[in-house]
Amino acid sequence: MAWYKRVEIPIIITAICALIQILPYYFTLGASVEDFQATFVNWQMVVGTGATFVGAIAILQLHIPRIMKRRPQWEYSTALVAMFVIMLIFGLPIRELGLGLDNSVFEFLYGNVLTPLSSTMYSIIAFFIASAAYRAFRARSLEATILLVAGSLLLLKNAPIGTAVWPGFGTIGDWLFNVPNMSTQRAILIGGALGAIVLGVRAMTGYERGYLRGGGE
Amino acid sequence: MSDFTTYFGAFLGVLFTLAVYSFLYRENPWSRLAEHMFIGSAIGYGIAYDLDWMRSQWEGRWSLTSTGVTAFAFALLLGLLWYFRFSRKYFWLYRIPLAIITGTGLGLAFRTVVFAQLLTQVKATAGIQLVGVDAWTAFNNLLSAVMVVCVLLYFTFTVRQTHPVWKPINVFARYTMMAGFGAAYGYTILTRMSLYIGRCQFLLGVPPYAPENKTFFPWIALLILVTLIGYDLYVKSRASAKT
Known part of the structure; x- marks a missing residue:
């Protein structure tokens, strides 16, 4: 394999980019280095924004052949592509032509199509969580019972009817939220942070290469 | 309108x-x-x-200086390399912008994770207040610290947990996590329900x-x-x- 194709090059780039951020934070290297670090963050965001069409291309690779070959459910793919094109064209940042995020058609579609759809998609999860809980929350063991009781008490604490029936649900719910829940979340945060640090060190030293895989290798 | x-x-x-x-x-x-x-x-x-x-x-920002223009053009050029993701032959070029983004993300995470997630949480657990507060608060503070330590020990896989002392620790950690997850569940479902109520109000x-x-x-x-x-x-x- 040619030297420039070797995976060690992106690993070195990863390590250099990480050090550009880490060193000025933990050591005093002067204002010019700190300025460079801040500019670099902004610059790499421009590089990252270059990937903006990657997801769209992947989606279109799936849907355009479906429309062209009239495969089952091609009508929905047409709706998807049409909506994508309309949103993109009216949202293009060419203010001289009246296009962009302030364009009235773009604002209309954002307010009356995207916002209701995304809000409803999030809210519908309530039903699936409830049905999943109904199936999963069975008091088969002491652990499962604790899970069931804690969940029910928090529901009673947050739903107005719970505290209206007995104000004690509020006190118990607060205790559950502030003591066992906070302790669990804190332990998970500490464990996650340790894991993230280890993963970072492994990526910088080239032991972790999973993110570079693909392309048939 | x-x-x-x-x-x-x-x-x-x-x-x-x-x-x-x-x-x-x-x-x-x-x-x-x-x-x-x-x-x-x-x-x-x-x-x-x-x-x-x-x-x-x-x-x-970038159009204001000639260095900025060059840097922006270089960033755009590197940004185009993302699209080699779709090529098997030139896939190696896709790894360059990926390495830049991953490296910078790692560096930024090293700055925030160490303080916000690790040190602050360890400090909050270790610095429990037992004096100068009422007995119930002191008990809860102590209990909270014990719970954090037990849950952390539960996930210690580098030591074989064969000694009898591990059993009560693991049992207590499991009960703590179940109570914590139950509480988190109850909180989440009500949040989703409030979103649903919002949609009903919309309708x-x-x-x-x-x-x-x-x-x-x-x-x-x-x-x-x-x-x-x-x-x-x-x-x-x-x-x-x-x-």
Whole structure:
């Protein structure tokens, strides 16, 4: 394999980019280095924004052949592509032509199509969580019972009817939220942070290469 | 806003809200249409937003100096390398912008994770207040610290947990986590329910939502219901005709 194709090059780039951020934070290297670090963050965001069409291309690779070959459910793919094109064209940042995020058609579609759809998609999860809980929350063991009781008490604490029936649900719910829940979340945060640090060190030293895989290798 | 725009906007909002909820019955053409419209509009919005950000960056920062122009052009060039993801032969070029983004992300995470997630949490656990507070608060503070330590020990896999002292620690950690997850679940479900209540208020035109929604709600609900029943009968008749 040619030297420039070797995976060690992106690993070195990863390590250099990480050090550009880490060193000025933990050591005093002067204002010019700190300025460079801040500019670099902004610059790499421009590089990252270059990937903006990657997801769209992947989606279109799936849907355009479906429309062209009239495969089952091609009508929905047409709706998807049409909506994508309309949103993109009216949202293009060419203010001289009246296009962009302030364009009235773009604002209309954002307010009356995207916002209701995304809000409803999030809210519908309530039903699936409830049905999943109904199936999963069975008091088969002491652990499962604790899970069931804690969940029910928090529901009673947050739903107005719970505290209206007995104000004690509020006190118990607060205790559950502030003591066992906070302790669990804190332990998970500490464990996650340790894991993230280890993963970072492994990526910088080239032991972790999973993110570079693909392309048939 | 003109009357037509207001009414048409309310019509679309109610239609897509009910189309998504129709999925609760079963997957159907309305829910599929809503899903596809959501994906299409979300991608279009995301790209438009990114391009707008790029233009504002160019105008407000990079176009001001010649070094900035060169750096911006170089960034755009590197940004184009993302598209070699779709090429098997030149896939190695895709790894360059990926390495830049991953490396910078790692570096930034090293700055925030160490302090916000690790040191602050360890400090909060270790610095428990037992004096100068009432007995109940002191008990809760102590209990909280013990719970954090036990849960952390539960996930210590580098030591073989064969000594009898591990058993009560692990049992207590499991009970703590179950109570914690139960509480988190209860909190999450109520958050989702409040979102659902928000959508109901939208359909009923409760302020600040447009009052026109209330006009369309029963008619569109009826339309979706009738077409759902019709679609079901059509699918069943086709299935029985095949057999």
